[in-house]
Amino acid sequence: KRSAREMAGSLALALASVSIALRRSPLQPVRPAAAAPLAHRLSTVVCATSGGKRRTSSAPGGITQKARERARARRVSTASHPAVGAAAARGASAAPAGSASAGPTRLADLPDFRGPGRLLKAARKAAATAPPSAVKGNVRKRAAKDAARKLEAFTSALSVPVKEQQRAFRAHLRALPPFEAALADLTLDSLVRRGGLPLSAVLQRHDEMRRAVVRTGKEAIAVAANASSAAEASAALEEGLAEVESVFEAEAEGLMLLIETAQTLRRLPRVETDAPVAVLVGMPNVGKSSIVSATSSGTPEVNDYPFTTRGLKLGHVGQHGAPDRYQLMDTPGVLHRPEDERNAMEGLTLAAVQLLPSAVVFVMDLSGTCGEQSAPRLQLMVREQIRAAFPRRPWLDVRSKADLPLAEGLAAEDVPPGTLDVSVHEGRNVAELAAHMAQMVSRVPGRKPGPPS
Template identity: 40%
Template sequence: MSRASSLFQLWQTPPNRLLFKSSNFYKGIYVVPGAKIYRPLCSCKSIQTTSYQVVNGSYVPTTQAKQEIKPTEKSSAELENIGAFQKLPMVMPSFDILYSALRKAKRVPATKGIANIAKRERNRGAKQLDALMKELAVPLRTYLEKFPKKRSLHPYERSLIELTLGDGNYEEVLGRVDALRKKVVSVGKEHASLCAKSLSKREAEERLSEGMKKIEEMFNREGKAVEDLLNIAKTLRSMPVVDLETPTLCLVGAPNVGKSSLVRVLSTGKPEICNYPFTTRGILMGHILSSYQNFQVTDTPGLLKRSDEDRNNLEKLTLAVLSHLPTAILYVHDLSGECGTSPSDQFVIYKEIKERFCDHLWLDVVSKSDLLKESPVTFITEDFDDNDLELAKYRKSGPDGAIRVSLKSEIGLNELKGRVHELLRLQMARIQAQDTKEENRQVLT
């Protein structure tokens, strides 16, 4: 038996035969906190209202609710905050929404005091269709209001949405949820109106049954939009929260050069470590506690030698972190030949990133130093100029001032930790100076 037919049989079962107390489905009600209490609008006349909003368990026309609760526009300062993904609402599965709506709508009685049987039946049918419409439309409307518009997000979070979900997918899913809500309201109004115009008890019952079945089939058919929204909410809530006021160390370099291993050594972060490119599939966050101060450490996907147009979403995620977050950079080089990217290609990537983000505080590290040999590792595919002294020097020992470390032999780890702490303290001073400058600017304006 299909899910749609089983729910339809549930609708036709008399109330005294339903054992709702044993159900494991959600029994809550959608409430807008902090709003005033209004008398429920369940008459046929209220069906003609364009849209509704739940206020303390009662249904109020959206236009009326907006008069009572005027939305405030977000200031430019609010747009620069990060953490919108942790405020996303909990999205119920579409089946749970439908089951709960059918159960509640069936309990709606006819208005008391109607003696005529036909009139009482069409009143009950119209009210139940109206209730079903609202119980389905209100949670969908709540999701649309609670999921932020991309233009109101911090640039870093906008980049996360585009690179993690795919360009345009976020808006497309929200659009489908809104389209489903509009169809529910339209079909519900239409059949409630037909039921209210019934001439007999039997006709009212038939129109009620027909309307319920049509709404249920439509919601089952197009409810995948709700499931997609649920998956989006799970994905976005799993994103690490970055505090803009906390100094952040961002590890950058080619794939498989040892960034994740260093994150494990330097911080509380526990990223996956494997011997293949692009082990890091997203932004991973760890923390460092030094002198009673908390610092952040991010592990990022590796960068390859290619133009921005050819970069994949993982590489673009790394560039988004560097572009939109106030970070200090720990650039990791692997000259041992183990990472799969030749030293010559790493040199090209390094020069490009160093030039693009020259305003960032910077520290260079040569990893796997226990594997380095006296002569530079040469790849068959390498094509470099022997007269390029800077490249020749890089291939042998890395950039000037780079710290040589080895996790296997623990060479240079203490020096690295000390330099990292110093770098993060400088980053803290830079952030505080920037905050002071911003406060003074606001005072003057």
């Protein structure tokens, strides 16, 4: 008995040693942290809010999961619109450096899915070219197997690409850079507010179409495979093909919803998400557009987004290909109100500051001529809000329309120290402003140098 116990103890010790060695083995694969799905909103044409479950693994270096979550919460705490927070969270959960990843995608590169007509054409060809059965001698069995094979090829040619469409669509959205993810969310959110369907409903209808085709195809295959004669097998083939095609056409709206979703997102204007950008921030009607026009090279491009009645004006400063070239962005106005009441237009502004390699140019018109909504005191309060939200961003205060006096009741001491007075009308300090912006973007964290000129 003592010998048996000693042998058992030795065996247990040996097994424990092997287990430890395996866990420490350099051949053990490393499982990277899984990226969290992006919460998107799709309308009738596209989508509405749908949050995926976040899956995470322990961080390297002994960092606990709770610590990771706390750090992520701090990074996104400045988000003033749900889309900005969702996009920032997506960026925070990206796979760590060195892990297997296909890298970020772009909205403009969303797959161009095949429509119902193209899929039906491919399915008919697949059925016509299905390899014949190898059964010899028995005419009934051979006819039944041939019919079943053609039906299977027809059904697969319709259902498999549809399944891959949804898989590719989801994967593409998950891999978007944070700013483009915010653009998608803001756009789709506004379409939902116009009476659209949520993402879950759009994707569910798309999948229900596929399931209906598969279910009908399986039933037709079973009928053909059990045919009692060659003639019955041939009739079952024709009826089965017609029935599967009829179901596919009846449910094709689910396919078109996803196709139109991809088209809508693909048409969104493109911003260079890895190039530095000077973001002009301020309340409405304070002169941001005039500054972009006066300081950027060429005619600034006005990008229209479905969620805003005003465009996003994007210009470039510097020669194309020059290492000091940067983007200059005029954003929708930010109003004085609580953070949780901001709309999609304000969300775009905050997304640009938070999710792009940006420097902030806060523009104020303190002359009192830009309307009650943008009164000078309100502008100064909005400045404090934005400055507190982004304390580490390179920052420059600009007083536009400096050819006009300060509003009544406003003293020079009320103007933030270091504010640059600019008058586009008189040309005052326009060149100095351009020089300040170039200096600021050179200090933007994460800036990628341009190609040599």
